[in-house]
Amino acid sequence: MPIMRLTRLRRPFPLLLLGLLLNCAASADDTFIIGVDTHLMNKNTSPAKALQLLQAAGVDSVRDDAYWSSAEPRRGLMKIEPSWRTYLDQTQEHQLRPLLVLGYGNPFYDNYAKPRKPIVRDAYGNYVSFVTRQLSDNVDFYEIWNEWDKENPVNPAFAKDYSVMVEEASKRIRANQRPMVILAGAVTSQGMDLGFADRLVESGILNYVDGLSLHPYVHCRSDERNTPENWIAWLRRINEDLKDKSKNKTAVPLYLTEMGWPSNEGRCGGNEKIQAAFLARSFFLAQTVPNIKGMWWNGLLNDGPDNTDPEQNFGLLNQDLSIKQAYLTLKAISPTLHEFRYDVEKSREIDSQYLLRFARGSDQIMVAWTAGYPRSIKIDATSVLGGNVHYIDTREPQKGLVDSGIPWICNEGRCSAQVPIDDFPKIITLGTRPALFALP
Template sequence: MKILLLSGFSWVISGSALADDAFIIGVDTHLMNKNSNSAKALQLLEAAGVDSVRDDAYWSSAEPRRGLMKIEPVWQAYLSNTQEHHLRPLLVLGYGNPFYDNYAKPRKPLVREAYANYVSFVTRQLTDSVDFYEIWNEWDKENPVDPVFAQDYSILIEEAARRIRTNQRPMMILAGAVTSQGMDLGFADRLVESGILNHVDGLSLHPYVYCRSDERNTPENWIAWLRRISEDLKEKSKTKTAVPLYLTEMGWPSNDGRCGGDENTQAAFLARSFFLVQTLPNVKGMWWNGLLNDGPDGTDPEQNFGLLNQDLSVKQAYLTLKAISPTLHQFRYDAEKSREIDSQYLLRFAKGSDQIMVAWTAGSPRSIKVDASSVLRGNVHYIDTREPQKGLVDSGIPWNCDDGRCSALVPIDEFPKIITLGTRPALFALP
């Protein structure tokens, strides 16, 4: 057992966590129901190293008349583009239908049966095109505290998952899409206690904190809160094991004024949150919300989450994601060698014998001493996420070596630097 103390709580990471599947880098696109051509936007996501895209398979679109099912041509075009650009689709099944209690949640038996029929139809028709399904979206938003409300959703999950499992091609099934409020008020706990993990492959969460006034609205405080939520869910599970978590919506806006920051802050927070979430091995992926800014109002947080502007011009956050995605794909977090000291975050990652450090500070800029994994000649090389378009650069900072050990003083700020540390001796390399 490896224990790393960070920000006042324990990080407990077992060796078995290192064998988990690759972390999923996802983006919520909001494009599948639009007539605009999605090919260029999805091409940009492929170029940025994104693995998965999340969008909505509206019940009202799939059943436009009572009892009449269809797959929208715009869905087919979108999914064809995702395949062309090697992006694994995650589709949300939900949002109600006007013919069944006027868009009511499927809590009554007749509405629930109609919803299950829609689930069967969509997943059967799209069996060769979709890898993930999510059962409803933010069910808890209306009432996160009523146990009966949560139980009705659990019943829906069981039936919907059973219908999806009848498809010949295996699909990943997620449920929950629990809001931050639902996480705080016990809705996610009640789902886990009800046994939904017997029916789905993971619990999905939407852990937004950008508008919190309790100092939770930084990546470092966010991960501390998320870690506590994860530990609580583990205790609520019947097996007392870590719950597989999928953060199917998460992001930071770049608006002026309330709850926002500038585009540089958005990019820095993106990088820090993607790196910090690697320290939770039961988080299997994170989907940034969203791909495009939703509108022209620069003061509205909801219109400024995008990686791209509405005209598809790239924002700083897109360039940063593109710069860090190879590290997220290829390197694994090394808990034993990672540290946090006085708001300095020094996370170590390994790819076989290759070692890197991802370093930043949540406080004032400063210089830190970085120790290399082997004797290095010349200067320190790193990727500075403040200037991601430059890629790996020669910093001009020399390695100082003595008695077979090398170190250097490297300046850090709020943008993570991905620092190359050389090759670790084979005896100590992570497999």
């Protein structure tokens, strides 16, 4: 093994440099996408302040709706709303990559009917062509329809009609010179459980789009799935099912374009602290499934003032743009999500303890929490460290990286420490591994 490593290091410098550049490009392409559903593009108020807050939090992408009924307000008359232009201009200014949903029906075509009939499907295709052509310089992702399965997740013909529409719409989008990521599905939790997502993959939909989008909400599930840990266990099973249905049994690229936990009082919710803890845990757990390419939190703002209604309390911010703890937590964890890569070999999930290891080159960290009672765990450093353990506690995200006051205890070149963990992940600095053993 040492001889093989030395031989590889003797490659000509230009080839070595090319390899490094290719590795960097691959890493950039593999960067996990942190997204947020904004629901701002169809409003006449300026989105600038809200989008500025998202940029400050390290968000990459924003998802919103390009309504067919807005783009075609009269039969055969196409237009782009001024508010769309304003919104998209602001996303570029704040370095946010837009994802637009193409759908929701039009009153002039069977009264908002889904495009199942050829005449409606052709009209939908004309709208898709117009919008994507007009906005080709401003949009990075398109999602074909939203939650088609919600009406009927079990009928194979219903899934087949959607697949036909996706094939036609994707060809129209691909006609644009600028490459765009095309997603399809937007499958609800019920559709995932009842086989709608399976039927889409079996139909060959991935021959036309770049990924399958899912909306895996579980906050109101009564089967004990409504924690991040049970959520990811369920998603892993869904992921394996989709892989089995796919061509050549390969992993399906998954985009969680809507996901979140509400902060309402009572049914299906928790307080703002629980929402923030669940946000951090779900974002980190999503990275443990390599083919999950990103997750879009729904949504940016609370939708209303009723603190007992789950649907009104998903926001990272309150309606007046005041900050909730979930926003601060996302801001604290986004650098780790962007810069570090999950190390499956060194990660552990033991009972209710989650000890996830991540690496950035030779830099090593552990993200640790428990879904049970608070406890103390032993952690090992990856190099000899003096002084105290440093970590980011997502319970107090505004403090950033702090000195815990807990000393590293080192014997014979190995260092360890006892660190308390609870339901909020701690991002613990483990030091630097020798370069020879660092992850690429």
